[in-house]
Amino acid sequence: xxxxxxPGIKTKVSKICFGAGNxxxxxxxxxxxxxxxxxxxxxxxxxTANIYGKWLESGSNESEIILGQWLDKKIVLERSIQRxxxxxxxxxxHPNLETMDIPRIFKKDILKDLxxxxxxxxxxxxxxxxxxRDAPQYPIEMVLEPLLDIRKEGxxxxxxxxxxxxxxxxxxxxxxxDKNCKNGLFGIQNRWGYAAMxxxxxxxxxxxxxxxxxxxxxxxxxxASMPYSGMAKGYFxxxxxxxxxxxxxxxxxxxxxxxxxxRMKALSxxxxxxxxPVSQISLAFLLNQSFPVFPIVRFANEYQMADxxxxxxxxxxxxxxxxxxQGRSF
Numbered sequence: 001x002x003x004x005x006x007p008g009i010k011t012k013v014s015k016i017c018f019g020a021g022n023x024x025x026x027x028x029x030x031x032x033x034x035x036x037x038x039x040x041x042x043x044x045x046x047x048t049a050n051i052y053g054k055w056l057e058s059g060s061n062e063s064e065i066i067l068g069q070w071l072d073k074k075i076v077l078e079r080s081i082q083r084x085x086x087x088x089x090x091x092x093x094h095p096n097l098e099t100m101d102i103p104r105i106f107k108k109d110i111l112k113d114l115x116x117x118x119x120x121x122x123x124x125x126x127x128x129x130x131x132x133r134d135a136p137q138y139p140i141e142m143v144l145e146p147l148l149d150i151r152k153e154g155x156x157x158x159x160x161x162x163x164x165x166x167x168x169x170x171x172x173x174x175x176x177x178d179k180n181c182k183n184g185l186f187g188i189q190n191r192w193g194y195a196a197m198x199x200x201x202x203x204x205x206x207x208x209x210x211x212x213x214x215x216x217x218x219x220x221x222x223x224a225s226m227p228y229s230g231m232a233k234g235y236f237x238x239x240x241x242x243x244x245x246x247x248x249x250x251x252x253x254x255x256x257x258x259x260x261x262x263r264m265k266a267l268s269x270x271x272x273x274x275x276x277p278v279s280q281i282s283l284a285f286l287l288n289q290s291f292p293v294f295p296i297v298r299f300a301n302e303y304q305m306a307d308x309x310x311x312x313x314x315x316x317x318x319x320x321x322x323x324x325x326q327g328r329s330f
Contacts, residue, residue: 001042002312004292006186008157009127010084013045015287015312017089017226019296020048023063024056035070037302039081041309047189047226047296049091049132050113064090064120072122083123089226090117091132091162091189100206103135107146114155128186129156133206134164140171151184158186160226163206166213173221187224187292190214192330194263194282195232201254215330218291230286230295231308235260236267237279259326266323276314279307284314285324 003012018038023031035046046067053062067088074081092113093105104113110131118124129150135143147159161172169188176182191197192210210227218225235255238247244256267278274281286293299305316324 001309002287004294008183009087011044011087013087013294014043015045015294016043016308017045017047017294017296018043019228019298020046020063020067021052021228022298023048023066024053025058025062025066026056028066028069031066032070032073034299034302034305035067037305038299039074039086041305043305043309044085045087045089045294047089049094049130050117051091051094051097051132055097061116061120064117068121068123087127088121088123089128089130089160090121090126091130092117094132095206103133103138105131105133105135105138105143105146107149110146110150114150118155125154126156128158128160130160130162130189131164132162134161134168136165136168140168140175144172144175148179148181148184159184160186160189162189163208164188164190165208166211166217169214169217173217185223187226187294188214188218189226189228189296191229192225192227192286193230193232193295194267194285194324195235195255196257196259196263196328197229197232197254198257201250210330212329218289219329222291224292224294225286225289226294226296227286228296230283231279231297232282234279236264236282237277239264240268240278259328262326263324266326269323270316270320273320274314276310277307280311280314281316281324283308283311284316285321287312287314288316288321 002015004015005012048063048067050061053060056062075083093110095102095104150156176185190208190210232255233251235251267281270281271278283295286295297308
């Protein structure tokens with residue numbers, strides 16, 4: 001595993017982030033075992049959200065609760081780590097699931113979610129706290145001022161913006177520059193992976209994907225990207241193994257397009273050159289950008305975890321990156 005130093009965070013941060021979106025009560029024991037394996041292999045960066053699990057029968061933030069149980073196990077019972085050894089990323093301000101059109105980005109909403117997250121994970125601070133959705137109908141200062149206030153109180157070390165458009169990201173940058181608070185912005189958490197996603201594959205219209213404008217913004221500012229869906233549900237690995245005829249139709253709806261056909265050829269070429277699987281090369285494409293990228297990865301098993309960790313050691317040449325880009329920067 002490769003690591004990155006982030007000023008303001010005591011420990012070096014693993015370049016692969018454990019995605020806890022599917023951590024729930026039903027699979028609690030297996031989830032904790034996977035977290036144990038992630039830690040044992042050198043991972044220390046975990047991403048969750050206050051909304052994760054609230055669509056299940058319990059209606060509670062199941063992912064954060066399970067993470068809290070795991071942290072208690074490691075810190076309190078085993079005394080094998082300290083809180084500062086783990087970098088926790090969580091999100092708040094998501095609309096209620098039954099009223100997705102009504103924003104929850106006001107200070108009272110964010111504080112409600114944050115306090116529940118702190119209590120569930122039995123911690124007094126969050127390393128990186130993300131606004132899970134934007135509300136572009138409101139002025140940028142109304143949306144960001146609560147985060148600045150909460151950061152001053154020490155409840156969060158950094159903040160980030162998840163599912164934000166490139167236009168609003170630029171607005172946020174200007175506002176934070178004017179307030180001399182840009183150093184509080186850790187990064188952007190939008191959907192991005194080597195596989196280009198089809199519009200018809202988008203089930204939730206409030207999710208935002210990386211655009212060329214956003215990519216150029218990251219390139220200019222060198223502010224981090226922390227993308228989700230980076231592995232594209234294993235599309236390229238499954239495509240190489242089985243061909244399109246045997247792929248699930250839903251997966252094809254997501255990722256079957258001409259650009260990905262060309263990118264599959266590029267992956268195959270580089271896979272032969274460096275003797276690494278296409279899964280690792282597609283992840284390495286994100287990790288070899290000129291700005292910091294911390295892909296959020298969900299693991300079904302320890303084999304997938306080890307595979308992702310191996311990708312952090314791949315250094316791609318300029319020629320290989322150009323081949324992978326296929327005429328498109330991101």
